[in-house]
Amino acid sequence: MKSIGQHLFLSCVFLCCLVNPSYAQQGQTDPLNSPMWEDMRRSLLGGAAVVFDDRVQVLAPVDAEDSMNVPVLVDASALGEVSKIVVFAELNPIHKVLELEPLQAKPIIGFRIKVQQATPVRAAALAGDGRWYVGGRIVDAAGGGCTLPSIGSENSDWASRMGEVAGRLWSNQDSTRLRMRVMHPMDTGLVPGIPAFYIDHLEFHDANGEILSRLSLHEPVSENPVLTLDLPRRDSVTVVGADNNGNPVNARFLPGKHEVEK
Template identity: 35%
Template structure:
């Protein structure tokens, strides 16, 4: 019979190793969801990756109405003005939508402090905004919206307008100073686009997928966004940015899944 005898040092090292393993397992497990959504852990793995370090944060603020009066146009504001770490990526989703992902944003030559966008909601659901810091940790803010539902499967107004193609791609926008004492630029714009979700009979998916904000003089990317089918028709965007070269103006660039490219210069 083989017996292994460990001295005091061996036992101590073994206990320390076990403690480290327990701590690592505790850190890897995501926190409980205060809203008890059935899609909580599934969407964390889907959009942030399995084993992502996740924590709830009151520095990621979601502003939404308590009840969605119009399920096809629900206003959402993600306010990161109080978020202290450097922001590497922002991912948002609507837990119970047929396509949960709403948008992802990567700040590049600018700091992004506020993002606002209208979205569709299919039923009462919890929304998430996950922010990845420069150490790879994810900070999540959540909010719940009550809704009668049906926003994702409702046809767009463009479907009933035979002349919709004459206005597609028209952009209205301007640059402003952010509210309060915050320095930087507020970009506010709207583009005419049906943003068809593909969930209405005989109407294929047709939506803007990529958006970039660039310095109008150098064309350096300030921030980039990817959009999914949950975004509303004729989407209205707001971005609060902190960046160099504010006097140069901003070029807005968009592309939809049909290969159409839309571009406009704001300010400068």
């Protein structure tokens, strides 16, 4: 009887894990103790079970001096194979910041974000074993970064430079680092009279047209986005993308210099 009871108990536990994935992570508590975590897990990760793991590094200032430009670096390379990284700021009015498909690149991305108030900033990395691994930290800020107008939207000549790209490549033995800036207001749509207007996708190609990495951006990314990626070693990199109004973003980079196409 005892063995039958144990068998039934284990069967119930197994079924609970299948029906409710969060049951599988009950042994882990949210290290940031955020009231929004379960909502984020359901809405952005499909309710999947996750592993909180320090190998997913989120580097950002503890105290943000400028709530409209908070530098963030996400590095999930310690996990090995990673197919997707989702970055989100839980207490922002718009949570999702960006989504990176590394493809041939390293699962590393540098960028800047707007924050509305003190918030957990997290990165969830989908690893080769099919599980989500999550890292993050709390960023303190004076607030208001998402509901202030962009500097560009108040400048009469900003349209003449919109979509302008600047940047550079640095290569070592096995990779090429790209650091680039795109002139764009990245309006959140939360300022009265100013609709959402932001770059929403970028692809990174080599000289043969092969896709090296793919990036989706969202409204919380800072004005004039500055992005850093570690791509496979190539002699040139072409960036192709557009904003949510269909305005193109095109540029071709060579080591040590850049050539811009609009």
